[in-house]
Amino acid sequence: xxxxxxxxxxxxxxxxxxxxxxxxxxxxxxxxxxxxxxxxxxxxxxxxxxxxxxxxxxxxxxxxxxxxxxxxxxxxxxxxxxxxxxxxxxxxxxxxxxxxxxxxxxxxxxxxxxxxxxxxxxxxxxxxxxxxxxxxxxxxxxxxxxxxxxxxxxxxxxxxxxxxxxxxxxxxxxxxxxxxxxxxxxxxxxxxxxxxxxxxxxxxxxxxxxxxxxxxxxxxxxxxxxxxxxxxxxxxxxxxxxxxxxxxxxxxxxxxxxxxxxxxxxxxxxxxxxxxxxxxxxxxxxxxxxxxxxxxxxxxxxxxxxxxxxxxxxxxxx
Amino acid sequence: xxxxxxxxxxxxxxxxxxxxxxxxxxxxxxxxxxxxxxxxxxxxxxxxxxxxxxxxxxxxxxxxxxxxxxxxxxxxxxxxxxxxxxxxxxxxxxxxxxxxxxxxxxxxxxxxxxxxxxxxxxxxxxxxxxxxxxxxxxxxxxxxxxxxxxxxxxxxxxxxxxxxxxxxxxxxxxxxxxxxxxxxxxxxxxxxxxxxxxxxxxxxxxxxxxxxxxxxxxxxxxxxxxxxxxxxxxxxxxxxxxxx
Numbered sequence: 001x002x003x004x005x006x007x008x009x010x011x012x013x014x015x016x017x018x019x020x021x022x023x024x025x026x027x028x029x030x031x032x033x034x035x036x037x038x039x040x041x042x043x044x045x046x047x048x049x050x051x052x053x054x055x056x057x058x059x060x061x062x063x064x065x066x067x068x069x070x071x072x073x074x075x076x077x078x079x080x081x082x083x084x085x086x087x088x089x090x091x092x093x094x095x096x097x098x099x100x101x102x103x104x105x106x107x108x109x110x111x112x113x114x115x116x117x118x119x120x121x122x123x124x125x126x127x128x129x130x131x132x133x134x135x136x137x138x139x140x141x142x143x144x145x146x147x148x149x150x151x152x153x154x155x156x157x158x159x160x161x162x163x164x165x166x167x168x169x170x171x172x173x174x175x176x177x178x179x180x181x182x183x184x185x186x187x188x189x190x191x192x193x194x195x196x197x198x199x200x201x202x203x204x205x206x207x208x209x210x211x212x213x214x215x216x217x218x219x220x221x222x223x224x225x226x227x228x229x230x231x232x233x234x235x236x237x238x239x240x241x242x243x244x245x246x247x248x249x250x251x252x253x254x255x256x257x258x259x260x261x262x263x264x265x266x267x268x269x270x271x272x273x274x275x276x277x278x279x280x281x282x283x284x285x286x287x288x289x290x291x292x293x294x295x296x297x298x299x300x301x302x303x304x305x306x307x308x309x310x311x312x313x314x315x316x317x318x
Numbered sequence: 319x320x321x322x323x324x325x326x327x328x329x330x331x332x333x334x335x336x337x338x339x340x341x342x343x344x345x346x347x348x349x350x351x352x353x354x355x356x357x358x359x360x361x362x363x364x365x366x367x368x369x370x371x372x373x374x375x376x377x378x379x380x381x382x383x384x385x386x387x388x389x390x391x392x393x394x395x396x397x398x399x400x401x402x403x404x405x406x407x408x409x410x411x412x413x414x415x416x417x418x419x420x421x422x423x424x425x426x427x428x429x430x431x432x433x434x435x436x437x438x439x440x441x442x443x444x445x446x447x448x449x450x451x452x453x454x455x456x457x458x459x460x461x462x463x464x465x466x467x468x469x470x471x472x473x474x475x476x477x478x479x480x481x482x483x484x485x486x487x488x489x490x491x492x493x494x495x496x497x498x499x500x501x502x503x504x505x506x507x508x509x510x511x512x513x514x515x516x517x518x519x520x521x522x523x524x525x526x527x528x529x530x531x532x533x534x535x536x537x538x539x540x541x542x543x544x545x546x547x548x549x550x551x552x553x554x555x556x557x558x559x560x561x562x
Contacts, residue, residue, distance in 0.1 A: 051405045054560060076407040083405070087398035089328075091335040103324045104406045148402070 002029045004156050004186035005050065010059035011210075012045050019045045021210030022059070027186045029155070032178060034201035035190035038311050042210040043190040044084055047158050050188070051081040063156055077105075080154035084161050084190075086145020090134035094125055097133060098147055105152040119147045123177065139170040146177065157187045163196060175200045194303040204303075208311045218303060225301040225309060227271040231278045233286070234295040240266035243291045250285055252276030265294060321408045325416025326423070329390070333424050342382065346428045349378055351435060365443075368450040371435055372529040375457045376493050376522055379464045384485030386424060387468025388478045390417045391556060395476035400560065414552045418469050418545075425461040429454065449531025456528025459541040460521050464489045466548035473555035489521075496520025 007025040011018070020042040027033050035043050048054040050061045052072035060067055066074035088097055095116065102112045120126045123143040128136060133144055142162065149157060162178070163171040178187060178200050191197065197204045198218050206214040206221070214221055222228060235243045237260065244256045247270050254273040261267045272278050279298050286293055333339045353374035354360050360370050394400035403413060436454075439445045468485035475481050494500050495516045504513045517523060521544075524537045 048401070053401050053405050073407050073409060076405055079405070081405045083398065083401040085398060087402055089332070089399055090397065091332060092328075096331075100324065100328050101406070104321060104408060106407075 003027070004029050004064055005188065006062040007046070007050065008059050008061065010046060010049055010061060011057045012042075012049060012054060013057050018210055020049070020056075023207065023210070023212055025205065025212070025215075027156075027188060029186050030183055031203055032182050032187045032189065032201045034197040034204040035188060035207070036192065036194070036197065036204055036307060037190075037207040037213075039192070041208045041311070043207060044160055045210075046207070047081075047160050047188065047190060048083075050075075051079055051158050052076045053081075053083075077152075078155050080149035080152065080157045082145045082149040082159045082162060084164075086142050088133050088141070088144050088148065091132060093130055093132055094136070094140075094144055095120070095129040097144065098125075098151060101148040102151050107152070115151055119151045122150075123147045124173070138165055139167065142166060142170070142174070146174065150181070155185055157181065157185050159187070159189045161191060162189055163191065163193065171196075194307060197303060206307065206310050213310045214306075221303060221306045221310075222300055223275075225305055226275065228300040229272045229275055229277050229279070230299050230301070231270045231282050232295070232297055232299040233268045233270065233282065233291075233293055234261060234265050235268060235291060235293055237264045237266045239292055240268065243293075244268055246285055246289050246291060247282065250278070250281050252278050252281055269299065321412040322416040322419065325408065325413055326419040329417050329420030330423055333386075333420070339424070342386065343428045343431060346378065346382055347431050350375065350432050353378070354435065367445055368436065368439060368453050369529055371432075371439075372453045372457055372525075376460050376525055379461055380486060380489050380493060383425065383461055383464035384468045384471070384482045384489060386421050387465050387485055388472050388481040390421060390469050391473040391552070392476055392478045392481045396478075400556075404556075404560065410553050410556050414469065414473075414549055414556060418465060418549055418552075421465050421469065422458075422462050425465065426458060429458055429461070446531060452531045452533055453529045455533075456525050456537075459528070459538075460525050463492075463521055463541055463544045463548075466545040466552070467492070470548045470552040470555060473552045474559065492520060493522050494520075496522030496524075496526075 003026050005025070005027040007023055010020055010023045012020040023042070023046055025033075035047070037043050045054065049056045050063065050068065052068050052075050055072075056069065060069045061075075062068070063075045064078045066078065068075045092100070098116045098119065099112065102115050107115055117126075120129055123146050125140065125143055125147055128140055133141060136144070142165075146159070146162065149159065159178075163174050166174065175196070178189065181187065182200075182202075189196075189201070201218070203215070203217055204221055205212055214224065233243065233247070240258055244258060247253055247256050247268065250270075252272050254271045257269045257271070259267045259269070270278055270282060279296075282296060285291070286296065350371065354371040357374065363370060391400070394403060404410065436450055439450075440447070464485075467488050468481070471485040471488065472478075472481040474484070501513060501517050504516065524540050527534055527537060
């Protein structure tokens with residue numbers, strides 16, 4: 001795998017505020033990196049520095065071998081960047097705006113026009129190409145932002161909150177587009193929608209207060225939860241006491257929580273002792289003791305829980 | 319160069335995207351004519367000369383040019399498009415110069431539309447057309463100098479009104495310092511050398527000799543270096559206050 005983006009101990013301070021505090025990252029070709037973090041964590045600032053908009057206080061980023069501090073223009077050439085909220089010149093028409101971007105990106109004449117047309121077809125802008133950007137809906141405006149970012153088919157794509165404020169259909173379209181491009185590029189997206197990480201990202205980095213707090217696949221991150229291997233068992237309400245006693249006796253089980261469920265059933269949540277794998281032991285126990293069950297499933301928590309655990313501390317996640 | 323021209327083309331089109339451009343041109347053309355006929359007493363002078371026409375250009379530019387320049391960066395900042403623009407593979411210098419050229423061309427278009435005045439003078443008499451051409455050139459240079467101040471002020475703020483007022487104020491100072499009344503007043507309170515320096519920085523005194531048809535290399539160097547200085551300051555302002 002080729003390294004496309006290398007971030008080396010990047011810091012940025014605005015006066016007394018330390019927005020980014022020593023971030024190291026490497027993004028490879030074929031990776032879709034999800035950049036997560038609470039608001040104000042430094043996501044946008046980091047992306048702005050990689051894209052060459054802000055200059056780092058210390059540290060640097062290399063994109064396709066070009067150093068953003070010493071040669072920002074070379075870096076900007078190989079990046080497609082969509083700023084947060086995808087601002088574009090509102091009084092321009094969609095087609096004219098994309099033509100302008102294509103020209104700045106170095107395309108001329110028929111090649112330029114063909115590219116503009118191709119990118120408009122790809123993201124679905126052909127029907128509004130003659131409309132001024134200011135009258136477009138949020139979904140279309142976001143597509144304009146995406147179109148300008150991919151018009152030169154860059155090896156590296158940086159998208160700041162690409163699906164923020166879109167409806168579920170539009171989100172799906174954007175994610176499909178990212179999926180389609182993922183194999184050929186290195187893509188960094190920032191988001192605070194955690195389902196998005198599972199939907200499109202091959203890797204997630206959680207940052208908080210300007211530092212990398214966690215880096216791994218969605219599964220890696222889920223494994224960080226203390227009750228990652230927890231199991232839920234749904235039993236008839238009248239059998240819940242005896243079932244709970246059976247499960248409590250299992251060696252890996254730390255505690256059993258009973259909550260009533262619909263239709264005269266009870267849900268038992270079995271939390272593990274020190275991340276012990278439970279599901280097989282529970283299955284065996286169900287069989288051996290002929291516990292009447294409706295459902296048995298692993299319930300290790302969600303990325304939301306991981307996010308809260310990592311960015312707000314264990315007290316909140318518990 | 320290529321990037322500068324692409325930026326300039328977009329900016330120039332942006333001026334004409336709204337009716338404001340046409341209103342501006344109408345006001346400029348109307349006022350230059352009005353000033354030379356009513357205040358410059360064009361007919362009473364009984365001379366086939368353009369001097370009375372050019373005299374009031376700096377005073378008109380004082381209000382109109384900062385209005386042309388105010389949106390150039392303040393708007394980019396306010397709408398966030400500055401992030402879009404400066405993550406394209408161009409330098410800040412190219413962006414500043416491109417925007418400046420677009421605004422200067424726009425002023426040039428407005429100025430070019432005053433040529434019926436020149437034609438009128440030619441119908442009424444035999445003016446010194448070479449002098450008139452130099453006058454136009456000088457007027458264009460003054461507009462450029464005012465614009466470079468205006469674009470720098472626009473780069474310092476996200477508020478167009480502030481950019482306008484600051485631009486007009488700085489241009490006003492550079493214009494007024496050339497008036498005799500101001501010079502005489504300063505002579506009373508400041509040493510002669512300082513007054514000389516101040517008045518020599520005035521756009522007005524430089525422009526005066528050009529309206530009479532005199533091209534002095536020192537005046538050309540003055541306007542060129544004034545524009546270079548303010549544009550350079552604008553580049554620094556844009557770079558240092560990108561995220562503000």
